[in-house]
Amino acid sequence: MNNQINSSARRFTGPALSVLMATVLAGCANYAGIHSDKHIAEATSYATTQSIPAEQxxxxxxxxxxxFGDTQLKALIGEALQGSPSLEKARARVASATALSEGANANTLPQVGAGYSWTRQRFSESTLLPPSFAGSWQSENKAIITASYELDLWGKNREALKSTVSAVRASEAEAEQVKLTLSSAIARAYNELARLYALHDIAQDELKQRREVLRVTNGRVTMGLETEVEKRTAEANLAASEVALSSLDGNIQRTRYQLGALLGQGPDRGLAISRPTLATGDEVRLPDNLPADLVSRRPDIVAARWRVDATLHDIKVAKAEFYPDINLSLAMGLDAFGWGRLLHAASRTASAGSAIHLPIFDGGALRAQLKGRYAEFDFAVANYNETLVNALTDVATQLSDIRAIDTQIDSAIRTDTAARRALTLALAQYKAGLTTQLTVLNAQTNALASSQVVANLRMNRRDRQIALAAALGGGYADTSDSTKQAALPR
Structure with missing residues (x-):
């Protein structure tokens, strides 16, 4: 009878245990309903054929x-890339990400350690210790070597390592973006300095002309050919020119200080910069296959893509948390009372074991953690797509501005040539007494405005050229596989 009961119990216990384990495991791995349908956009999915044409x-x-043929500009950019605090901050972020990656890599490897301890203890006389130890003071010496290893059956540590590697790649690309932003900012500030000097030259010419007008006017007033009104008008115009020139001097000083800051130096560094001698620059033509290749040419897009990749691995880490962890451990060494017996063979000790951690009920903490990882993934995807759209728009905008300036500049040059000729004729006629001061002043105003327009257009075009070079990545090229389409997290 008892045999029958035991047999029935065994038949019942086996299936019941299997059902219980299956139920527990199902509860541990229950992340059903948590997912994302977001994906990074393809550059070619956007309509760009008209705004970003292929121009070989x-x-x-x-x-x-x-x-631009200015050796000083090249030297300034090189100086900034060596000592800028902004770049130092970027390098520090890369170093921090690298350290985290090294720590994640350590978690995938066996851990080995060694330790020694010494304790002095009086043992109780009311326990099962033998009389030789009961009631006595003993010194325990222990020297142990330990080793442990997590089997990582579900790939949690491996995915964590991949996430940190992607974070390092993202930090490196972000550092390249800082370099590009810094170098383009220096080039644009340097071009602004060139613009201010060009306007300063125009203002000086205007000042000379108005001094000449005042001189002629004073002579005509002495001869009774002009009134005090014309004299005061000429003096007022001369004073206005002096104010404009002084304002340009201040702007030049301010731009020099800005360059000094961009170089990572004090304001005095900017004062040592010579006047720019920038040339027109190369012909502007966009490369072919631009939308598709841009994703590997812009460091900000590459960084955003690596951030998406890191979140994909973080999701896999969060999913692995639902499954049991299995850890193996080993310890061996020497353990003895007193100093004399520590190195004896009898003092040898060893142990080996395994530990399993199985999450059964956590109040929804693991599901909440996984939801957070998916939210981070959705954010990273949205950030990537936004960065890509902004990059394509950036390229199209710079190109459009350059083409518009090219159309304007020819007309502006013709206008400036005609205005200068008119001013020369008006001054000659005024000196000869054949026209009024008002005619000269109108001609001066027109000539000043047209010269400023030409100078600004030329400098603006070069500024757009610099911005276009930055929009196209500034020579950066990513050779990794970061541009591959991200698979949806399952």
């Missing part, structure tokens, strides 16, 4: 600033 041009090289 070339991608900018790393020394794109050399096209």
């Amino acid at each position: 041009g070339h991608w900018p090289s790393a020394d794109w600033a050399d096209q």
Whole structure:
């Protein structure tokens, strides 16, 4: 009878245990309903054929600033890339991400350690210890070597390592973006300095002309050919020119200080910069296959893509948390009372074991953690798509501005040539007494305005060229597989 009962119990216990384990495991791995349908956009999915035409041009090289033929600009960019605090901060972020990656890599490897301890203890006389130890003081010496290893059956540690590697790649690309932003900011500030000097030259010419007008006016007033009104008008116009010139001097000083800050130096560094001698630059033509290739040419897009990749691995880490952890451990060494017996063979000790951690009920903490990882993934995807759209718009905008300036500049040059001729004729006629001061002043105003327009257009075009080089990545090229389409997290 008892045999029958035991047999029935065994038949019942086996299936029941299996059902119980299956139920527990199902509860541990229950992340059903948590998912995302977001994905990164393909560059070619956006309509760009009209705004970003293929022109058989070339991608900018790393020394794109050399096209302007100013050796001082090249030296300033090189100086900034060596000592800028902004770049130092970016390098520190890369170093921090690298350290985290090294720590994640350590979690995938066996851990081995060694320790020694010494304790002095009086043992109780009321326990099962033998009389030789009961009631006595003993010194225990223990020297142990330990080893442990997590089997990582579900890939949690491996995915965590991949996440940190992607974070390192993202930090490196972000550091390249800082370099590009810094170098383009220096080039644009340097071009602004050139613009201010060009306007300063125009203002000085205007000042000379108005001094000449005042001189002629004073002579005509002495001869009774002009009144005090014309004299005061000429003096007022001369004073206005002096104010404009002084304002330009202040702007030049301010721009020098800005350059000094961009170089990572004090304001005095900016005062040592010579007047720019920038050339027009290379012909502007976009490279072919631009939307598709841009994703590997812009460091900000590459960084955003690596951030998406990191969140994909974080999701896999969060899913692995639902499954049991299995850890193996081993310890061996020497353990003895007193000093004399520590190195004896009898003092040898060893142990080996395994530990399993199985999450059964956590109040929804693991599901909440996984939801957070999916939210981070959705954010990273949205950030990538936004970065890509902004990059394409950036390229199209810079190109459009350059083409518009090219159309305007020819007309502006013709207008300036005609205005200068008119001013020369008006001054000659005024000196000869054949026209009024008002005619001269009108001609001066027109000539000043047209010269300023030409100078600003030329400088604006070069500024757009610099911005276009930055929009095309400034010579950066990612050779990794970061541009591959991200698979949806399952």
